[in-house]
Amino acid sequence: MKRRYADEKTWWIPLVIGVTLLIPLGLDSYFTYIFNLAGIAIIVAVGLDLLSGYTGLISLGHAAFMAVGAYASAVLVAQFDWPFLLSVPAAGLIALIAGVILGFPALRLSGLYLAIVTMGFGVIVHRIIIELHVWTGGSDGMHVPVAQLFGMEMSTDRSQYYLIYVFAILMTVSAKRLTTTKIGRAMAAIRDSEEAAQSSGIHLGRYKVLIFAVSAFYAGVGGALYAHTTRFITTDYFNILLSIQFLVMVIVGGIGSIYGAVLGALFITFLPELIRVAKDFLPPDVAQFNDLQAISFGLVMLFFILFEPLGLYRRWQKIRIYWKMFPFNPKQRGETNH
């Protein structure tokens, strides 16, 4: 009787985990912080990929779930003295409930109409956070206490890195595993055709609400980690532009592939910061140009859409296939033997 995962290539998993653990040792506070933001983005993007990439339910309000998680954890720790280890899962659960609440009205909608409803949800969450200003500080924003774990304060970027990446690795692996289960197959079926899925006996309502819940849970955990890392949250930050940014991560990484969402999150988080650092190496006349960062970002996005619309993961697959077949790569169209 074969072991369950005997057929899969799993050697690279400990390698990735090892590299992840070793990375912060060579980094300064600034780059560690960027990695932390990337780790949070990974969690949210993976969750969004499950919803929008795998199941095809477009969400333009994912930043709202992140906001729910961020404020929930911040308020539980700051106002009710909850320990961090409890507040993060609790924040995820509260976001999950929000996901269920959004999931029900979304049941009858799809495509553009679903997107609009998710946008509206974002506005509602924004207002609720402001109304609860006694706890949340309203529009002034809220300073978040540092995370305390087993009596230690996670106040350095490095300690936050390990905290975030433990979550990121666990949740990414779980998401990947989810896609190979019955639930995952149901999700893919719903995306491909709702009528066909129903005819195959998949209960649409149950699965759609489930996937909203799971996706919201991911975003909520990401939000809670964000709150305790940046230590200051405002509702203004969790706006539609942020939701769109996560969608871009999913698309750039490759829709429907969990590892693609990881790559997309890393790429989109790092790009503006890499440009920021790179401009120190440019001649001063060019570096002085105020819009450099924004323009470079836009150009890279454009480049992607033109040359690799299926995302980073697809590009990675092509690289792998190329090296696997080397030197027997098929000729490109137009190439001849001389």
Added chain:
Amino acid sequence: MNKTIHIAGFFLILASVALGVGSKGSPGVTDNEILIGNIQDLSGPMAYLGGELKHGAELYFRHVNESGGVYGRKIKMITEDHQYNPAMSLAAAKKLLDRDGVFCLFNVIGTATASALFNLVEEQGVPFIAPASNASSMSDPPKKYVFATDTPYDAQGRILCNYLAQRGDKNAKIGIIYQDDDFGKDCMKGVKEGAASHGWKIVGAEPFQRGSAPSFGPHLTSLRNKGATHIFLGLVLETVHVLRMAEAVGYSPQFLGFAPSSDPRIAQKAGTAAEGFISNIYMVPPQHPEHPAAILYRDLLQKYDPEHQMGFYNFYGFAAAQVLVEGLNLAGPDLTREGLVMGMEKMKEFRGSPHPSITYGPGDRAGGSKTIVLQVKDGTPSPVTRFVGE
């Protein structure tokens, strides 16, 4: 070509690890240089302001440097972009502190983007001078390393109410149209407190979602029906739309605005609708004929960059730089971060900048507490008071 793109694209992310080995130098002070970190919105929603602030500060630093610097040290400012995003603001601050090794942070624009840095500067003991925000949260509660300069919005509201009382307006019925964020709410808080202190009633408060279409018909109609005699506008550029709409429907209560609406371009754009509009500013405008800072600013602008238009935000960056340099002077030739904090705390009634006299002390991090009230006459806002307090 395909191969190259594959390899280059893949290693882009790994390259960041190599670049990540940062340099940790001395905290920004050498025998001939002081390194200052500035974070502005250079490509986001407030990019114009961010550019102006940067330019104004650089103008003053250039003047100081060409006169020998501060105790022989020239000031060099590095400006990063935060695109009005608090997470990016924190990233920029970490980059400035870790990789560039700046001595202190200076003049970050935006309330949320400045607030996001408070934990960092307090924990690492980095002075943060003149954040570019009128929010009361900059100095209340006071933070050891954060020195605010501007008279905050809520104080402005109270000062405006005092002005109304002082000029004889009785039985005012107050209405407010406010931007639904921390800025608008700060304004409203001040108006409520000011109105209460004079026994006036607030008949209506209409929120406006920043960024939505500026049509104020419903807001004005509602306030008109409630009989508002004085309407405070906690808005920025939308002030123009409110004034013009009011003129178009023949509604003329006394309109009042806060520091952002004192910009002469607002009076210009609103045309005849702006006549009589009252606002206030927390510092002397650059056009002022006699204030030494304004004269210096105009002279330097003419000398170093005559093409650049004189502007309020340009002057504001200039003013912030003046406050910083005064602090550096008071800190003495042995410059350390704690030394700068002590130097700033020694600042008493500093009038060299266009701000009202600035005083700090142990536990006191609020700079100015007065404003100049302006009223639009013949299309230009003109001062009707000197610096007045609460």
